[in-house]
């Protein structure tokens with residue numbers, strides 16, 4: 426736990442709420458990065474970490490990425506994220522109790538933080554949180570929520586992949602393109618379905634051996650997690666945890682494009698340069714994976730229909746095209762071009778939604 430203090434002190438955000446849930450041994454971190462453009466909003470991640478410090482670090486990085494995500498998506502929200510760093514193997518009732526208590530914590534912030542699903546949580550968790558607070562999105566449709574945002578995230582990724590393929594190969598057709606999907610959870614799984622419908626050649630991997638077996642049973646080519654980096658493909662699509670691309674894995678990639686749903690897939694900012702030096706196009710995560718965020722705020726707070734949301738998701742492809750051409754003309758990486766775009770938007774006057 427000795428890294429808590431230096432991590433928090435070096436962080437350029439606003440504040441962090443830390444709660445230790447004694448009955449389950451879980452740590453809860455709510456990182457509020459920025460309230461400048463609106464209510465700090467971000468998903469709740471549920472994960473087992475080697476050390477609680479790793480959970481804090483994840484929360485801080487994820488919250489900062491949310492600020493950029495909202496700015497590029499043009500939505501009046503601020504960046505935030507929550508991480509529940511849980512113990513391994515909680516019983517169902519223990520986890521449910523934890524979620525309800527977490528809902529109380531969120532409610533105690535009186536609208537200073539709005540949450541929704543993220544890696545390791547689903548609409549059912551949001552329903553539990555909702556027993557204690559209204560500051561939650563992505564709860565079940567039967568309870569008036571927008572439901573699982575994952576299919577929207579996946580659709581946004583699909584539009585983004587088309588823009589990438591067009592930039593590299595001159596046509597946005599995915600038919601016949603090979604895509605390695607790393608992580609077949611709620612977003613990765615939905616993306617695999619969309620890719621199959623586009624006649625792309627899908628190879629998948631997942632950290633969970635049972636999930637790998639069921640993917641294989643459904644006719645998808647499956648590789649072991651560690652083999653994924655060496656797999657020849659057109660696109661490598663990280664759709665699970667962050668920090669997977671670093672000085673060890675980037676030299677092994679045999680793809681032309683890295684574009685996926687994972688937040689913070691690059692271990693460090695230098696990894697954007699490493700990819701560029703290898704001639705690999707990188708779609709900045711906070712641009713391409715904004716579909717879920719856009720859908721939740723769009724449907725629950727702006728009254729957009731599913732079709733209007735889909736139209737906005739198409740915009741992810743347009744934004745990426747703009748970023749790629751800016752990167753080219755300014756001689757910078759796509760990651761830098763996207764960060765500049767976000768910073769320009771952050772500096773603009775704010776238009777708030779009704780929520």
Ligand code: PHE
Nearest residue numbers: 467468540541542543717718
């Ligand atoms: N967790 C998803 C993301 O990182 C979707 C989400 C966005 C959930 C905003 C809640 C709030 O974009």
